[in-house]
Amino acid sequence: MLHYLARRLPAALLTIWGASALIFILMKMAPGNPAAVLAGPDADAETLKLINQQLGLDRPPLVQYLSWLKGVLTGDLGDSLVFHQPISTMIGASFGNTLQLALSATVLMCVMGVGLGILGGASRLPRLRVTLDTLFSVFLALPTYVTAVLALVVFGVLFPNILPISGAGDFSRNPDYALKALVLPSLALAIPHSAVVGRLLQSKMREQMKEDYVRAARAKGLSNKRIVGVHILKNSLSTAIVVIGIRFGGLLGGAVLIEALFARNGLGQLLTTSIMNRDYFVVQDLVLFSVCVAIVMQLLSEVALAAIDPRVRLS
C-alpha cells in the first residue's frame, strides 16, 4: 500500500500546485483588490496606492506568488491581508465547526443513504420500491439551499424554540446545545447526498441480485438476511463508499451555503469572506487545504474499497 501511495504522490503534488496557481491567477484577474476593501467607501486613488504598498501588492504578481509558495513550503501560511492575523490561526479557529458539521452530515448521509439503499435494493415489494424511488427523486431534487431555507422557516417561524436555527455550540462547554445546533444544518446537507448514496446502493444491489453467486447461495440454503447482509451488500458498497468519501472530503473543505444560512463560522464562511475581500493568500491556503483533503479522502476511499472488496488491488 505504501508503494501505491508513493506512486500517487507526484500527481497529488502537481494537482495541489496547479490548483494554487490557478486560483491565484483567477483572483488576480478579478476586479478590485484587498486595498479597496480596506480603504472603505471614500478613499481616493492616492490612498489606495499607499495601502497597496503597505500590503506589498505593488510587487509583481509572480513575486507575490513565489513569496507565498516559499512560505507554504516552509510551513508558514502567511498573514491575512485584510485581517492581519496568521492564516493558520484563522483556519484553525474555523476548522472545528466545519469538522463537526462534516462528520455529523456524513453520519446522517450514511445512515439514511445506506439504510434506504438496502431497503430499496433488498425489497421485493413493488410498492415499497416505487415509494423509495419517489423519495430518492424528491431528495435529489431538493438542493441544500431549499432544505436549509425550509428548515429555517419551519423551525424559525412555525415551530420556534425546538431546534436552534443559528450558530454553533461549543461541545466542551454545552454539548447538548452544540448537538442540537448540528441537527438542522446536518440534515439539510445529508438529505440530497443520502439520496445519491441510496440510489447508487439500490441499483448496485439489484444488479448483484441477478449474479450467479447469489443464486448459488440461495441454492445452498442460506437465509435471505445472510445473503443480502453479507454477500450482496459487501459487493455493492464500492461505489457508495467512493461517493461518501468524496462528499466527506467536500464537506471538510467547507459547506459554504449551509454555514452562511445557519450562521456557523466554518471554513466555508471564511472562504466566501476572503473571496469577497480579495484576501488572496487566505483563499489560496483554503483551496490548498481543500485539495489536500480531497486527495487524502480519495486515497482513503480507495484503501477502504480494497479492504472491503478483495477484487480491488492497490498495486
Place this chain on the structure above:
Amino acid sequence: MNGSNTTRRKLLGLSLAAGVAAMVPSGFVASRAAAQGKTTVTLAQTGDPILNAVMQANNFNQLYERLVFDNLTVFDENHQPQPRLAESWETSADSKEITLRLRKDAKFHSGRALTAADVIYSLQQAAVPENLSQLRSLAQIIASAEAIDDATVRLTLSEPTGRMFELFELTPIVDKETFSHIEGGQNVVGTGAYIWKSYQPGNSIVLEANPDHWGGSPEVKTIEILIIRESQALIAALRSGRADAIFGLTFLDVATVGPGFNVVNSGGREAYVVGLDASAAPFNDIAARQAVAKSIDRERINKQVFRGAGTATSLWWAQGTPGWSEELSNYWKYDPETAKAEIAKLGLAGTKLPVTVNGADLVNRSVFDIVRNNLEAIGFAVEPQIIDGAEFNARNSSLTLGTCFLHKTGFGSLSEVACATATLHLRPGGGTHFDSQEFKDLIAAATAASGEAQAAANTNLGQYLVEQAFNLPSVAVQPPIVTVPGLDDLKTTNAFQYILPSSFSGA
C-alpha cells in the same frame, strides 16, 4: 497666537458642561437593558470590523467603536457639541485657535492615564492618509498642537473654521503606545466603557465592561458582536434569541422579521443618490442632468424600497441641519413627461446608458429597479452594470464608476460641508467629475462660516448642488436596527449611527 491678546469666548463653560454631560455619557441614564438586569447583550452585524479604519466613518465599526473608544465631543440632536473626553473648550474670536480641557479621570484600558499627548497624537493620526479619515483635510488644518499641561491642549489652525468639532466627533482618541498595531485586533486600546477582549474574524467580537471608566462601569458586563453576513441568517439569529439586536438589514428584510420585535429609529441618515458623470456626454450637459433629476420617482422609491420609513428629498442632509429648507428638499419633483420631452429635445432618446450598481448593497439594488424604470420611461436604454463590492470600491476610488451610478452617503448627518467634501462621489472633481470654482468657493464660505452665517452659507451650497444636478439624492433614511423587546432604547450618535455606551448603563 498668544492667549493674552486674543479675545476669547467660551462656547460652553464647565458648569454648563456638567449639566449637558448628563444627556450623553454613560453612567447617568438607565438603559432598559440594564434595568432588566441583563448582563450580556448580543448584537449582530453583516461584516467584519475594519480595524485599520477606526478614524473613518465606516458602517462596520459602528457597533464597537464608541464603546471601546471615547471621543473628545459628541453632537447632540441640535448639532451642538457635548463633552466627552473634553470637559470644556474655548475658541478664539477669529476661529483659529481652540483650547480643550480634558477629563483628568480618563484612563486607557492598559491602565495608563489619558494625557494631552494622546489627544494630539490621535488628531495627528486623522491627518495621515493611510488612516483613511474622510475628514483628513480638516485634520490637516491643524497647524500646531501644544500640550499646555497633561489635561490641556491648544490647537492652532492654519485657517479659520467652525467645523473642528466634526473632527472631534469622528476621531476616536487612541492609545499612542499601541495604535500602530491595531490592525490585527490584538491591540484595540481606548478609554471607553468597554474593553476589547477578543476578536475572531468572521465570527465575533467580545467586549467586557471597563471597571475604571470615568462614566462608571456599565451594568451590562459583556457585549458580544456577531458577524453574520446573510440577511436570512441574521433574522434567524434574532428570532432564535441568539442576537438581541441586528444591524444591516434592508427595509424589505425588516418587514419579514415578524411581530414581537422593535425597529429602532436612531442615528444619522443616509442619502441614496444617483451620480451622473458631468465630464462626458450625455451628462456634461446640465439640461440632461436636470431631466434625469425630474425623472426619478422618489416617493415610489421611499414607498417600495424603504416601506415609507425615509424621506423623499433632493438634499443629502436632514431637516434640522443649519441651512436646510423645505423648498430645497422638494426642489426636484417627479415629472416624467417633461423629462421625456427634454431628453427627446436633446436628441438623447434611445441613448444607451450604463448604470453601475454595487451588488453588495442590497438597498441600492432595489433602488436601481425603480431608477432603471424611471430612466427607461424618459427614453434611455439602460445597461445594468451590477458589480461586486470590492470592484465597486476600487472603481469608486479611481473615479471610474462611469456615466451613471447608484451610491449613498451618510455625511449629511455630520454637516453639509462635510458631506460635500468628504463624500468621494460628491466632492469637487470626485466620482461625478463635476468641478467648478463656484463650487469650491461655496464650500470655502460654508467652511469658514460660523453662527448665523453658517445656515446662509449652507443654503447657498445646497442650492448650487441641487441645481447642478450631478449628484441626485432620492431618499434619506435612518438605517433600521431591529431589537428584541427591552433593547428598544438603544442609543446612537446623531451623526452616523455609532452605538453609545449609555445603551448599556444603569442608573
